[in-house]
Amino acid sequence: MEGSACPSCALGELVMKAGAGRRMRYRHIPDLEIPAEVELPTCPACEQRWLDGEAMRRLEAALEDAYRTELVRKAEQAIETLRQHIAQRELERLLGVSAGWLSKVKKGKETSAPMAALLMLLAEQPHRVESLRRLWAVRPEPPRLFELAPVRVRVQSEGSRPSLYAVEAVQVAPSAQSVPSLISSEELEGVAA
Ligand SMILES: [Zn+2]
Numbered sequence: 306m307e308g309s310a311c312p313s314c315a316l317g318e319l320v321m322k323a324g325a326g327r328r329m330r331y332r333h334i335p336d337l338e339i340p341a342e343v344e345l346p347t348c349p350a351c352e353q354r355w356l357d358g359e360a361m362r363r364l365e366a367a368l369e370d371a372y373r374t375e376l377v378r379k380a381e382q383a384i385e386t387l388r389q390h391i392a393q394r395e396l397e398r399l400l401g402v403s404a405g406w407l408s409k410v411k412k413g414k415e416t417s418a419p420m421a422a423l424l425m426l427l428a429e430q431p432h433r434v435e436s437l438r439r440l441w442a443v444r445p446e447p448p449r450l451f452e453l454a455p456v457r458v459r460v461q462s463e464g465s466r467p468s469l470y471a472v473e474a475v476q477v478a479p480s481a482q483s484v485p486s487l488i489s490s491e492e493l494e495g496v497a498a
Contacts, residue, residue, distance in 0.1 A: 306346040306357040317350030327354075331368045333418065334375060343367045373415060380416045383424035390431035399437045 311317045325341040339345070343363060345354045356364060384407050387396055393407050400406075400423070410416050427433055436452045439445050 306355060306360065311348035311351060311353060312355065313353040314348060314351040317348040319346040319348055319355055321345070322347035322349075329368075331372055334372060337368060337371055337375060339364065340367045340371055376416055376418060376421045377410070377413055380410050380421040380424050381413075383421070383428035384411050386428040387424070387431060387434070391434050396434070399434065399441070 307319055307321055309319055311319060321344040323342055323344045325338070327339040327345075328336045329339060331337040345356065345360050345364065347354050384393075384396075391399075394404060397404055397407055400420075406414075427437070432452060436448060439448065439452075
């Protein structure tokens with residue numbers, strides 16, 4: 306492959322090229338970075354990469370490693386975020402995993418894509434942990450209001466005009482009775498603007 310003319314632009318001869326910042330879809334990750342050290346036949350003129358069987362095998366192996374690393378990184382990040390909202394043991398109970406499992410993941414233990422997906426979703430909307438608690442019941446109760454409209458704000462007033470909206474605070478200040486105690490994130494953006 307190396308040394309042959311670029312089939313795309315015909316202006317360059319393919320050379321083996323490594324480098325950071327090359328991204329491509331791999332499995333369900335749309336922008337996985339190809340590890341910088343992986344050399345691929347590349348056209349110096351149009352930057353197009355052309356893979357022969359050998360380059361394909363090396364790329365596959367490198368991407369699989371990068372993918373596994375990314376899964377662990379995403380799970381670790383989500384666990385770290387969730388730590389601020391729920392005790393680790395309690396989260397393990399709600400996920401149905403053994404005690405200490407989350408610590409192992411944080412130390413780099415391999416995790417599955419579905420588990421990483423669940424952790425990411427929970428970390429993005431930590432109030433859904435409460436939904437999980439409810440949904441595990443054989444006959445779940447209907448969702449409570451704050452599960453559906455997650456952003457609860459505390460409003461501190463100066464005079465009659467609210468000056469500060471604290472997102473995800475649980476208390477509503479008594480002085481805030483004239484303003485909504487529960488507003489959607491869209492509304493909050495409107496307020497902040
Ligand atoms: Zn080219």
